[in-house]
Amino acid sequence: MPSTLPRIDDSRQRVLDTVLALFSTHGYFATSLQDISRESGVSIGSIYHHFGDKEGIASTLYHTLSEQMTARLDRVNRKNGSVHDKCRAIVKMLFDMTEAEPLVMNFMLYAKHKEFLPGEPPICSSKPFALMRDIVRMGMETGEIRRMDLMVASTSLFGGPIRMIMARLDGVLPAQLSRYLDEVWECAWRSVAAD
Amino acid sequence: MPSTLPRIDDSRQRVLDTVLALFSTHGYFATSLQDISRESGVSIGSIYHHFGDKEGIASTLYHTLSEQMTARLDRVNRKNGSVHDKCRAIVKMLFDMTEAEPLVMNFMLYAKHKEFLPGEPPICSSKPFALMRDIVRMGMETGEIRRMDLMVASTSLFGGPIRMIMARLDGVLPAQLSRYLDEVWECAWRSVAAD
DNA sequence: GTCTATATTCGGATAGAC
DNA sequence: GTCTATCCGAATATAGAC
Secondary structure (H helix, E strand, C coil), X not given: CCCCCCCCCHHHHHHHHHHHHHHHHHCCCCCCHHHHHHHHCCXXXXXXXXXXXXXXXXXXXXXXXXXXXXXXXXXXXXXXXXXXXXXXXXXXXXXXXXXXXXXXXXXXXXXXXXXXXXXXXXXXXXXXXHHHHHXXXXXXXXXXXXXXXXXXXXXXXXXXXXXXXXXXXCCCCCCCHHHHHHHHHHHHHHHHECC | CCCCCCCCCHHHHHHHHHHXXXXXXXXXXXXXXXXXXXXXXXXXXXXXXXXXXXXXXXXXXXXXXXXXXXXXXXXXXXXXXXXXXXXXXXXXXXHHHHHHCHHHHHHHHHCCHHHHCCCCCCHHHXXXXXXXXXXXXXXXXXXXXXXXXXXXXXXXXXXXXXXXXXXXXXXXXXXXXHHHHHHHHHHHHHHHECX
């Protein structure tokens, strides 16, 4: 009765779904508004009404996905006890997400936001990455992770897994990421674990 | 006497230097041929004469830098004995290169080649990365590196250092990369070293 | 809010003189 | 090999009816 439940702006969402696919496969600049209009079934005029301009579409998409990712990280973070378990769960979540929603992962990791979202801070400074660093910091305080520069620890711990994700997105991995999880995690954790 | 010695095509090289800077800062699509012409001092007609079209410029630049990188990797590879030393020297070389020629590194790591070089294979399949994997494979044969999936080992060993480079290029590292080399390498090597 | 038609700008590419 | 001038298509964005 309070009316609006699943009745989200339908055309808005259709456009966002469409641009995710188009940006991920062809890139931002190679995607024209005509493409977006045709694929989404929403007229150009309507698109401008909702998003202002082309950059507005990309910006909306980016923030939506970024928040979604942050929320997932938060949930994983709260559900797990030790820093070791938290981080492993994060890697597993990222791997699963890559297989389930490769387009999302592709956009988040690969899209050169700087080129079409000039105002946005670099991806390493974004909320999700900051959260991951916070967990690593905690790991040093609890003694699970060796004391060292925080950035070094973060990149060492998550750098390998992230490159595996990129390899998978590039289509150069023969099997699903889950197949590699144990080995990848073993390496990642060894790199920073206290002796 | 055999004539042409340092007399490299001057305008050709000027264009390549210019586009490296422009592509790295503004991206391929945001760089127009007018920009290139203005910054390089070479006329548009001349540019087309040399490179055919805009993609040709990017392609030439990419292959030039890729070969340059491969040559350096080769030299480092031959100059060092153990796989451990080879890999450490590679990371050091990449770090030094990032500080000395950030634009080159930026283009090689960050440029979304897929978007403007459709024919090119993904960066992980490129010559430099293949060479790095070869060395890792050798490490498993000599027993320096634990037996595991080759891709996992490669991404684990070089993933951390590469993310550090990206962080540096993004301007989120306070100090030069050399400052972090020891710590980064310690982590990287631990991740794959035999016990 | 949605659409169609249209304006305007811009950038890649070419022609052709020198 | 280098340059200037120009063409042409395409893409963003707008106007304005419904």
